[in-house]
Amino acid sequence: xxxxxxxxxxxxxxxxxxxxxxxxxxxxxxxxxxxxxxxxxxxxxxxxxxxxxxxxxxxxxxxxxxxxxxxxxxxxxxxxxxxxxxxxxxxxxxxxxxxxxxxxxxxxxxxxxxxxxxxxxxxxxxxxxxxxxxxxxxxxxxxxxxxxxxxxxxxxxxxxxxxxxxxxxxxxxxxxxxxxxxxxxxxxxxxxxxxxxxxxxxxxxxxxxxxxxxxxxxxxxxxxxxxxxxxxxxxxxxxxxxxxxxxxxxxxxxxxxxxxxxxxxxxxxxxxxxxxxxxxxxxxxxxxxxxxxxxxxxxxxxxxxxxxxxxxxxxxxxxxxxxxxxxxxxxxxxxxxxxxxxxxxxxxxxxxxxxxxxxxxxxxxxxxxxxxxxxxxxxxxxxxxxxxxxxxxxxxxxxxxxxxxxxxxxxxxxxxxxxxxxxxxxxxxxxxxxxxxxxxxxxxxxxxxxxxxxxxxxxxxxxxxxxxxxxxxxxxxxxxxxxxxxxxxxxxxxxxxxxxxxxxxxxxxxxxxxxxxxxxxxxxxxxxxxxxxxxxxxxxxxxxxxxxxxxxxxxxxxxxxxxxxxxxxxxxxxxxxxxxxxxxxxxxxxxxxxxxxxxxxxxxxxx
Numbered sequence: 001x002x003x004x005x006x007x008x009x010x011x012x013x014x015x016x017x018x019x020x021x022x023x024x025x026x027x028x029x030x031x032x033x034x035x036x037x038x039x040x041x042x043x044x045x046x047x048x049x050x051x052x053x054x055x056x057x058x059x060x061x062x063x064x065x066x067x068x069x070x071x072x073x074x075x076x077x078x079x080x081x082x083x084x085x086x087x088x089x090x091x092x093x094x095x096x097x098x099x100x101x102x103x104x105x106x107x108x109x110x111x112x113x114x115x116x117x118x119x120x121x122x123x124x125x126x127x128x129x130x131x132x133x134x135x136x137x138x139x140x141x142x143x144x145x146x147x148x149x150x151x152x153x154x155x156x157x158x159x160x161x162x163x164x165x166x167x168x169x170x171x172x173x174x175x176x177x178x179x180x181x182x183x184x185x186x187x188x189x190x191x192x193x194x195x196x197x198x199x200x201x202x203x204x205x206x207x208x209x210x211x212x213x214x215x216x217x218x219x220x221x222x223x224x225x226x227x228x229x230x231x232x233x234x235x236x237x238x239x240x241x242x243x244x245x246x247x248x249x250x251x252x253x254x255x256x257x258x259x260x261x262x263x264x265x266x267x268x269x270x271x272x273x274x275x276x277x278x279x280x281x282x283x284x285x286x287x288x289x290x291x292x293x294x295x296x297x298x299x300x301x302x303x304x305x306x307x308x309x310x311x312x313x314x315x316x317x318x319x320x321x322x323x324x325x326x327x328x329x330x331x332x333x334x335x336x337x338x339x340x341x342x343x344x345x346x347x348x349x350x351x352x353x354x355x356x357x358x359x360x361x362x363x364x365x366x367x368x369x370x371x372x373x374x375x376x377x378x379x380x381x382x383x384x385x386x387x388x389x390x391x392x393x394x395x396x397x398x399x400x401x402x403x404x405x406x407x408x409x410x411x412x413x414x415x416x417x418x419x420x421x422x423x424x425x426x427x428x429x430x431x432x433x434x435x436x437x438x439x440x441x442x443x444x445x446x447x448x449x450x451x452x453x454x455x456x457x458x459x460x461x462x463x464x465x466x467x468x469x470x471x472x473x474x475x476x477x478x479x480x481x482x483x484x485x486x487x488x489x490x491x492x493x494x495x496x497x498x499x500x501x502x503x504x505x506x507x508x509x510x511x512x513x514x515x516x517x518x519x520x521x522x523x524x525x526x527x528x529x530x531x532x533x534x535x536x537x538x539x540x541x542x543x544x545x546x547x548x549x550x551x552x553x554x555x556x557x558x559x560x561x562x563x564x565x566x567x568x569x570x571x572x573x574x575x576x577x578x579x580x581x582x583x584x585x586x587x588x589x590x591x592x593x594x595x596x597x598x599x600x601x602x603x604x605x606x607x
Contacts, residue, residue: 002277004032005042006053007285008068020053021045022180023072025123027081027115027138028102028294029286030056032279035298036082037136037172043276044173050074050180056283057103060112063125071130074183076123077176078164079136080115082294084525086150089113092523093552094150101297104282104289113150114138120162131189132164133179140169140320141527143199143258144234144248145220147227147535149524154227154535156217157248157256159199165189167199170320171306173273174262196240197262203254205247211257212237216249224536225543231532232540238318240264241372264307264324264369271332274303300340301352301414302333304398308356309364309379310418312448313459314494314522314530317356323373325360330398334405341407348409350402359417359430361395364388376541381459384424392422392430403437413438419445419469420461428472435476439484443473446489449497450508457496457533457546487516492558493549494522495533499557499580502549506561506573506593507585519562521555564593571597 006012007030012020022045026038033039042052053072058065066076081088081102088111089097099106112118116138123132142158159167166189168175175197182192193200205211214233215226230248237243243260250256265273281299282292308315309323333353340346352358363369364379365387379385402411413434422431434443447466449455455462470486477484490509492502509516524531533539533546549555557579560572573594577585585593 002032002279004030004054004279004283005046006069007056007283009070012053012069015051017051019051019071019073020069021050021073021184022052022075022077023066023069024052024054024077024079025058025066025119026054026056026079027085027111027119028056028083029104029292030054030283031102031281031292031295032283033281033295033298034274034276034278034303035301038079038081039278040273040276041077041079041135041172041176043278044176044273045180047272047276048177048180050184057110058119058122060115060118060122063122066119066122067126071127074180075131075133075165075189076127078116078119078123078132078134078139078162080119080138081111081136084138084141085111085113085115087523087525090150092521099293101294102292104286104292106293107289116158117162120164124163131166131183132162133166133168133176134158134162134164135168135172135176137316137320139167141316141525143167143169144214144246144256145217145227145230146526147524147531148526149531149534154217154221156250157199159201159256160250160253165200166192168197169199169258170197170261170322171265172197172262173265173269193257194259196260199256199258201254201256205255205257209245211245211247214246214248216251218251225538228532228536228538228540228543231529232543235318235529235540236375238322239372239375240322240324241370242375261322264322264326267327267329270306270326270328274328274332274336297351300343300346300350301354302336302340302350302402303355304328304333304353304358304395305355305360308360309368309373310357310360311378311381311459313457313533314491314528316525316527319527321356323364323379324368325363327361330401333398334401337402337405337408341405346407348407350408350411352412352414353399353402354413354415356415357418357421358413358415359392359395359421361398362389362391378459380418380420380424381461382456383461384420388424390421390424390426392425392427396430396433399433399438410440411438412440414440414444416444416446419447420465423465423469423472431472432476435473435482435484436480442485442487444487444489445469448489448491449494449501449505451497451501451504454494454496454501457530457539458491458494459529488512489520490516490562491520491522492562493555495530495546495548497549497558498547499549499554499576500582502558502561503577503580503582503585503593506564507591509562510564510591510593515563515565519559521559561593570594
């Protein structure tokens with residue numbers, strides 16, 4: 001049986017350890033499941049022969065909390081957690097969230113804002129000479145200068161603010177092994193500047209290596225346009241086969257240098273990562289608090305792929321996992337599923353088989369595995385590339401095998417499918433079996449908007465594509481005598497969305513006949529094209545101006561339009577309709593979005 005890694009000195013003693021090679025400081029509770037980044041990295045290091053201890057959610061107000069396992073032999077590893085700590089703590093309207101799914105009992109407040117920076121500075125108070133390596137989504141997406149929505153300003157690379165020695169971006173399995181082996185061989189952390197998928201600081205650049213010079217941080221602060229141009233350079237250097245080193249000058253601090261991304265994992269390497277001996281649950285010390293809520297979403301789900309060539313403008317996956325699809329073998333996934341069926345809590349339902357996009361089970365085209373993804377072009381937008389290989393046969397074969405496993409009643413797909421990719425497949429076998437076998441009452445897809453100009457800024461297909469998908473989905477449900485609903489994810493206030501287009505979206509919602517479960521006000525997070533648009537008012541791909549709804553009142557109106565049936569929103573909806581010149585939608589008619597305002601009663605007047 002797998003056992004958890006040490007979380008205290010007693011655990012170390014039980015293993016006969018005097019010292020850990022690496023001490024891993026984690027912003028989440030300790031969950032030893034391959035859906036959690038800290039579990040993967042710690043198990044990869046363990047498999048390579050290193051001793052790893054875990055300090056989960058240390059008390060950032062007490063420097064002694066990071067001394068629990070003593071001084072590591074090689075380095076501290078630090079991650080803010082599976083989710084960016086600022087997104088974890090705050091809604092898009094800056095309201096403090098009430099629960100944290102990655103904390104025992106869902107308790108909020110067990111990690112600090114900007115957790116990676118705080119933990120690293122805490123380490124530096126006690127251990128000044130021990131290397132600090134940072135990673136995870138919080139560090140990965142802040143590796144260079146970035147717009148920070150919560151302070152409404154540009155911030156420099158997190159590497160500088162954290163006082164860390166090396167940043168590992170992306171998924172990190174290859175780079176952490178290479179860095180660990182370098183440290184173990186006696187190399188100074190300052191000399192480990194050669195590893196793909198890492199970012200480091202230096203006072204001088206190596207002239208022997210081709211390097212793309214980005215604008216200085218000072219220049220970025222002075223000119224939003226410079227920031228948009230810098231981001232365009234970064235965007236063109238996210239592919240592991242073609243990317244150049246990037247250098248960002250910081251005056252007296254020298255340069256922050258980003259090496260090219262790590263190469264995609266082969267299927268055998270992916271299998272080796274997911275076949276490691278995970279305990280597949282949270283640490284038993286959390287039972288008294290009720291466990292860790294986040295495990296409920298993934299306990300009976302299967303990861304089949306990573307990466308996404310969808311490249312939506314508001315998504316950071318291009319910068320984190322990349323555009324090249326990496327997959328696990330059927331053998332590996334089936335073995336995990338068989339083990340899952342033996343869990344006493346398993347009721348016969350596999351909740352998901354997927355990844356960032358469930359129905360991507362191969363690179364978009366054959367050349368990507370040797371030459372990379374095309375710079376400056378997208379695989380699906382504005383229409384599918386002529387070289388796209390839209391084929392669901394491998395995914396279908398996997399799903400059929402999973403359906404036949406003893407003890408499995410149903411296999412659902414919940415991580416989302418790319419509907420334009422489904423339509424691009426000349427065979428409709430997957431679409432048919434999706435409707436017949438893999439939907440739990442409703443299928444969630446993400447058209448995001450209905451206005452083609454807004455969809456263009458989002459990097460999403462035209463609205464007509466979604467309507468075509470919805471029509472065929474309804475037809476298949478009728479054919480098979482099933483009553484399953486299509487639930488669209490929709491977004492308000494995205495760059496490019498004027499009040500006129502927000503009203504157009506509200507009219508679509510009206511015509512659907514029901515209010516969508518999920519509505520999202522655009523949330524500017526680091527390292528996305530949409531966030532650059534929000535900050536600069538420019539599309540970094542074309543440098544053309546973009547309308548950006550920024551004022552809180554306007555954003556509130558656009559969101560209210562999406563929930564126009566709520567009486568609490570009527571005043572905002574009326575205001576939005578007047579701003580859009582659509583007073584024809586105010587009244588009591590069947591097409592109206594808000595009733596007319598009633599004159600307020602004068603309470604000082606006698607009845």
